[in-house]
Amino acid sequence: MNGAVVKIGQIGLGAWGRNLLRNFHNLPGCEVKSACDLEPETLERVAPSYPNIQFSSEEGKVLQDPEIGAVVIATPPDSHYRFAREALLSGKDVFVEKPFVLDIKEGEELIRLAEEGGRILMVGHIMEYHPASLRLKEYLDKGELGRIYYLYASRVNLGKVRDIENALWSFAPHDLSLMMFLLDKAPLSVSATGACYLQPGVEDVVFVSLTFEDQIMAHIHVSWLDPHKSRRLTIVGSRKMVVFDDAASSEKIWLYDKGVESQLDYNTYGEYLSLRTGDIIIPKLESVEPLKTECQHFLDCVRERKKPRSDGLDGLRVLRVLDAAQESLKRGGVPVKLSVKS
Ligand SMILES: NC(=O)c1ccc[n+]([C@@H]2O[C@H](COP(=O)([O-])OP(=O)(O)OC[C@H]3O[C@@H](n4cnc5c(N)ncnc54)[C@H](O)[C@@H]3O)[C@@H](O)[C@H]2O)c1
Structure with missing residues (x-):
């Protein structure tokens, strides 16, 4: 082949x-x-x-x-x-x-x-092929941000209203696949609240909360009923913080050398915690359509018979979280535990 x-x-x-x-x-x-x-x-x-x-x-x-x-x-x-x-x-x-x-x-x-x-079975988790995601992955893998505290994403706009899948199933696969790709783990539990304004039984707006091990917390807001287009992920770590703004035409990543540090030498509680604001780095990213990279990856996997980055198991990992989030939605936002398998 x-x-x-x-x-x-x-x-x-x-x-x-x-x-x-x-x-x-x-x-x-x-x-x-x-x-x-x-x-x-x-x-x-x-x-x-x-x-x-x-x-x-x-x-x-x-x-x-x-x-x-x-x-x-x-x-x-x-x-x-x-x-x-x-x-x-x-x-x-x-x-x-x-x-x-x-x-x-x-x-x-x-x-x-x-x-x-x-x-070969590959799922179109395009965010795993985005040059900005790959840069974020490098940061996280190298420990550039320190310990990861929390992440939050918004994927909203006044957009195509679907009727088979709600905003959760339509938009959140992008953020879920990206978060799990970056953290290299699946959440332990998920809760979701949302509302159907335009069609009965199809949520137009959903707020998803996730907990991961090591006290990492994440939040995702998805909606097709919003005045602004936002495609944004913020990750806050103990050493640095980073914002990925995919709606920006350039300068998609802003890496902030900001944090709060504890001092060994202090007299008052006010002195114990000190704010640190350093440089902001806006890395130059490869200018390539993520979809092109994704399609090329599929062809490479087909030719070389290798496992795609977003293979069926990756699809299933996202599916399990969507399914649990949907159950939470149905039950008014109660947290739903995910099994270790996910
Ligand atoms: N990766 C991304 O960023 C991204 C973006 C948008 C949509 N999507 C996904 O792509 C898929 C399609 O979304 P879309 O926006 O193109 O939807 P769409 O409604 O615009 O297009 C779906 C097409 O499928 C055709 N179709 C339906 N049933 C068919 C059948 N039995 N045989 C042949 N054709 C059939 C319809 O006629 C229609 O042209 C969805 O799963 C959606 O979630 C992915």
Whole structure:
């Protein structure tokens, strides 16, 4: 397989699917052989830009084509399991958008099928491929921030209102996957509160609280009903603090040499704790579309038969937290414990 052209097929060509198609189409060593979408208008809109791709409204043209080695799934999440399962059973590698699937048992089954069939299964946790995330990961792994105290994220805007998944399942996979990637651990418990304003039973705004071991605390605010677009993560450590602002066009990371230190030599309690404010560093980051890096990673994994960074288990880890958060939402925000497995 090494060096060979990877032939892929894609299911779902909506707002995000078109970005995936553009990237896979442009990557060297990849041929998008066919793509499908249920909506005739979508096919009419997309097809003229890709004269060499076979478009259809039938998923079978992708899933049953023996020449296609890998399938990209970018449909609404309630169909991810069905398409991923069929693709894996047909011996194909799978890239499936977030949220991985909507049910833990389904996620576990897909992982098992991929393992048994020796197939690559990757979940579209794009934040794990963002150059800013990789820089944050370096900081944390090197201990640049000291001991991590807490993190908080906001992912809000006046945006696409969905009806299959709520704002939790639509947005929080990004922040959950990023936090777990950075901390290299899953939370011990989660609680969530939210409200449905626009449609019954679909939360438009959700506040999620997480506790991790070592007293690390995290908070995530997601909403598609907000006047401002915010894509921001703040991490506070004992030595330094960092803000990642993904809505900024440049200067996405600000690393603050700020903290509070205890003095050995002091007369009063006021002197015991002293504030430290040092330099602010705004690192230069590689200017690359995170989605391109993510698509390239999938192709590399397919060619080299290696485990993706955001593999099925990573998808399941996020899914378990979403599932527990949803249970907490239902029960009015009570904390829900996560098993050690996650
Ligand atoms: N990684 C990211 O940053 C990111 C961003 C946006 C969306 N997404 C994810 O991508 C997926 C798609 O989101 P979207 O915004 O493109 O949604 P969308 O509603 O714009 O597009 C979904 C498309 O799937 C098609 N479709 C539905 N059922 C189908 C079927 N059975 N066969 C073929 N086509 C079918 C629809 O016709 C539609 O064109 C979702 O899982 C979403 O969470 C990821």
